[in-house]
Amino acid sequence: MTALPTEFAPDAPVVAPDVTMTSLSERVSDRVLLPRAPLWWWVGFSISFLLLVVLLVQMAWLFVFGIGVWGVEIPVAWGFALVEYVWWIAIASGGTIVSALFFLTRSPWRSATNRIAESMLLSAAPCAGLMPIMHLGRPGLFYWLFPYSTVMGVWPQARSPLWWDFICLLCYILMSLMYYYVGILPDLATVRDLAQTRIKRIAYGILALGWRGSASEWQNQRIVYAIMSAIMAPMVISVHSVVGLDFAGGLTPGWHDTQFPPYFFFGAVVSGTAVIMMLTILVQWGYGLHGVLTDYHLNALAKVMLVGSLLLAYAYVWESFGPLYSGHAAEKTELYQRIFGFTSPAFWSEKILTVVVPQLLWFPAVRRSKLLLVLISAGIVLGMWQERYVFVISSLAHNYMPSYWGQFFPTLWDWAALAGTIGLFLTMFFLFLRFAPIVSLAEVREIVAEEKPR
């Protein structure tokens, strides 16, 4: 390394010089094909799975005894379920932003991290999708939100933001799955080709859909992938804006504001990137992929995080300005309660963790310290959870009717749902780590091929 930090060099390598085509394939696909997973994987997976069991027990309890086992009440009829729904969907959206948006901008660093981002997206999306169903009073009837023809001739109510949300989320999860699959197809073929056991050859053979690597297949795959990226990038913005409309469309002080669609999107950029950051460092460490996932990637992610944090700071200013500008007593008291009331510890902690602390990322030294990056990212993820907590709870608690103000006190089952979805997320991510190439072989090979001649 020269005196000049790598990130300032315009032609700095995206992958380490010692990475070759073969070493790359082996290094990445080995992780999938090894007969035994490494110890750290087992430890991580076991803990995650235990948490997943917590989720299952929680769901059983919830479905048997009813939504009353949570701390929701009137007026705070939405509790942790909605907090976590927004939290997870934002994390998932961050995955799409990194994967699709930066594909369109042709950012070279995205190639090694996009699979991590997409795996994370697919792990987070079910957590998000589960929450609105669990939180229904009659969860068995969630399918009534589908626009299907009933004998009664009753259709969903198209004016409800919840219905937009349901449709958006459904499309988003399906699209994300397809996007992931189109991207991973060539890699599955590589794994199939390198697989030593018959079962793995058959399994990956089926998944690879007979991919042979012909030029026309490559061409079609690249075109489909590009088109899907072009769809996914605006879609994630719209999906997350609709999540914002769930609240902005509500006549509740603190929610009823046009700024929330972008506000929520900014949050998604920050929290998604933060989770990708942590997972990238995990993969880099766990799989020893230092050559493929380099400081260059972490540096780029850190910069995205910083930008997101600045956008968020901007949104926070408007969050306070709106109620003051409205002049309505209810809006003003709600803002006051957010800042100084029951939720004020979360409010301040959230601002510090998501806006103040990330300003450290201005310093290149911080961006090179993995420990600091993990800490800042974890802080952001926690801060974003608190942001949604304050946003959902405080608005409902301090509504228009002072006589009917309330407060949300989470029960053990609320916490179990939170821990449980973290378990679901991690379990899924660990399965991705184990059974699918976690770095896009095809795309990194492209970079290796481009860089080698030098």
Next chain:
Amino acid sequence: MTAGLTSGRAYWRNLEELAESAEFGAIVRREIPRFADIVETFDRRRFLQLMAASMALGGLSACGPEPDPRQLLPYVQEPDNIIPGRNRYYASALTEEGYATGVLVAHQMARPIKVEGNPDHPASLGAASAIMQASILELYDPRRAQVAVGNGEISTWEAFVAALHDRRNALTARKGEGLRVLTGATTSPSLTAQIASLQQQFPGMRWHQWEPLHRDNERAAATSSFGRPVERTFDLGAADRIFAIESDLISATPGWLAYARAFAAARRPTETGGKMSRVYAIETTPTLLGAKADHRVAMRPDDLQASLRFLAGLLGAGPQEWSQAQNAHGTWLKAAADDLAQHKGGALVHAGREQPAEIHVLADAINDALGAFGKTVRLTAPIDASRDAKGQSLSDLASDMKAGKVDTLLIFDCNPVYDAPADLDFAGALRRVPFSACLALYDDETAGACTWRLPATHEYEAWGDVRAFDGTVTIQQPQVRPLYGGHSPQQVLAVLQGKSAASDYALLREYWRQRAQQENRGDFESFWHEAVRVGTVANTAEAALTLAPRRNAVTGLAAPTDRAANAIVALFRPDEGARDGRYADNPWLLEMPRTFTRLTWDNAALVAPATAKRLGVDTHDVVEIAIDNAKVKAPVFVLPGQAPDCVTLPLGFGRSAGGLGTGVGFDAYRLRQAAAPWVAQISSVAKSGDVQRLATTQAQDRVLGRDLIREATLDQFNKDPGSIAKKEEPASLYPPFDYSGRAWAMAIDLNSCIGCQACTIACQAENNVPVVGKDQVLAGRVMHWLRIDRYYSGSAEAPDIAFEPMPCMHCENAPCEVVCPVHATVHDHEGLNLMVYNRCVGTRFCSNNCPYKVRRFNFFSYTSQNDRPAESWNPQVTVRDRGVMEKCTYCIQRIRTTQIAAERDERPLRDGDVVTACQQSCPTQAIIFGDRNDRDSAVAKRKATPTDYVLLDELNTRPRTSYGALVRNPNPAIKSNQS
């Protein structure tokens, strides 16, 4: 029976084998010859036949208790007018402290389901209080006493009759010496006559009465003022100025429903042409009348008396020098006195039952000075059948019991083991009575302590006669056959009279046959029929007496003693829902938010903010209160408007036996002594360090800058009434929907609402609103569709109080509707915001989006958790299951029933045909419902008044429920209510 079977170990495999044994057959032939042939020919087929027959007959007998057990008719031909889905009404009456309020009980398919006020009854005028509404739940309460227990063993009514009959012979020999009858206050003419005839039969017998919320002071004052006991009744319609001393005139006095109606009617300036009565209130703990007062001063009990003396002095009702005394509220009182003096003949003074006799004597004297008698205050002969003071009567009984003078004690309709003054040690005295029988609705404290306890009939299960506050008699007809095998006091007393098999019906008819004859009421059957049908006996109201108080009654009054500085006194007050404890088992009343505290499922020691600060306690802190040697631990509730240095201890809680109320709250009776039934010096109040979470239903006491309560003074109203409502209708992007047919709407007059909670419970009864329990109230999940918000303004020591009933607003631009993803809440063409329970998936977004927070959610399956028989629910209203949102529907079942009836009769729907449950029960007619499009309808007229406004109009929800602004009528001479 098993004697023949015990030789050896004769196991039998089935009934046949058992039945075929010769010994068994012999036993059967000997013991029950009737069944001998059955047993002998008893095979499996026969057994099944009998089972089938008994099942079928069992089903028949469950086909519904008939309202009148005298006229059991087979259902071969359907009786007239019993139409599924249509209500049928039967008049009766419900008593509180013996005084009757007329009711109409609605029946569906011969099952009583709802209580309404009887519009023809003077004490109801169609209104029904929360307690009356809740009586239907008491009737069905499965926790009621169901079996007779004699000497600790389950027994039967017949066994009791036999036991009492045996005693009768001994008593007859002793001429009734040792026989005592203890009842609650009663106004029943037939029961009184029966007891009188018993007294002739047993000259040594004594009749005692006990009523923990007695009005002994009022009665003693009447004797001292007028020289004889009298009943005071009031004409609030004629009262332009009211001076209230902790008055229960519109909250608990017999006849309060009728008083409240007249009171409110005189305070609607939109209807009276800009006129309004003015109320001054001095009190220690807030009352409903105090909350409505235009001037209210909270003061300690001893200051009350000093202030009233001052007032009497000013008004010439007492010596002039009384008005020279030092009084902190002197200027206030002078202004009030001037105002009262200017309205002679149109003013009245009323003091609550808890006030000492001195205050009542002063009130009589001031009323006399103001020329109130004959105008605003009417005097009649007392309605209560007994002339004795309740406190003295019970004390006499207790001391006789301790002295061993009582060997047979019959207790009806009262629970002295729980509610007698603690120093009487009634439970201990009762143990010395060899034969005691208690006829009680629940297995309560007294029932458990007696040698015999017997299930009593509910008032809706027995024949009886009772009198209202003005003397009007109601013949109570049973609404249902006794559900749990109860009996009435008349039946027990009849056993002593030697009529063991007498029915309550026969006894009552016998009494009234004689009385009708004496009063020349013509044909008895037609008299009886009419009286029972209408719910009142014509011309039984007491005539007014022309009396004036004696002047020397006042001058003889002792001057109030100076109080010790900072000494804290305890005030014993009835709880609004549990009253003296007799309703403490009623879930609706337990969960009813109390008017001021909004407290449910508990009573609490109420203290003023300043006192709480001084004691270093806050709401939820538990304190230990000691009076002499008695100690009670009670949670504190800091109550604005409470006088400093007073702790109000609501009675009626902390029951140790009975039904649901067992163990709820603390028992203030343990501190109450015979000599100090209402006010007592507290020996010590100490913070115990414990915390007890109190379940209140209102979060904030103030409007926090929202324009929820629009109010003005009468002067402002008369100058520019339109300026009060500040009407604002923001523009909308969408064209308004044209409601060309009917447009249902509601108008609620804040000036009329007295905060009595009758509407809340009426709504609960009508709409099958479940009870959720304390834990769920604490969790913020109370289900009432209609709540009464209580807001304070001004200082915490002397706040202005406003009540605001909150049903669904039925917004035309309903925010709930647009956010429901499944069309579960929709609008109809008449403007109703409908809730389709079956379609609801439970997103709860509608509740989040409701700015008025009137939607309720079934977080658990509350309905199925409610312990009440299926037949007690209103069959016209769907019960809601878990996970479903619900809310006020404007009683859509009533709208549709009436519409269908009108269509069937081919007549237009008239104004007043549809009456919502809340409107019907409201004593003050604060709630009006109807078709807004009908220009002549009452609701359209109310909405056309200049003070009509809607809540949160800036949100452009366009609610159908609107409010009439609050108008207060302050005395311009009074600048401040604080001194």
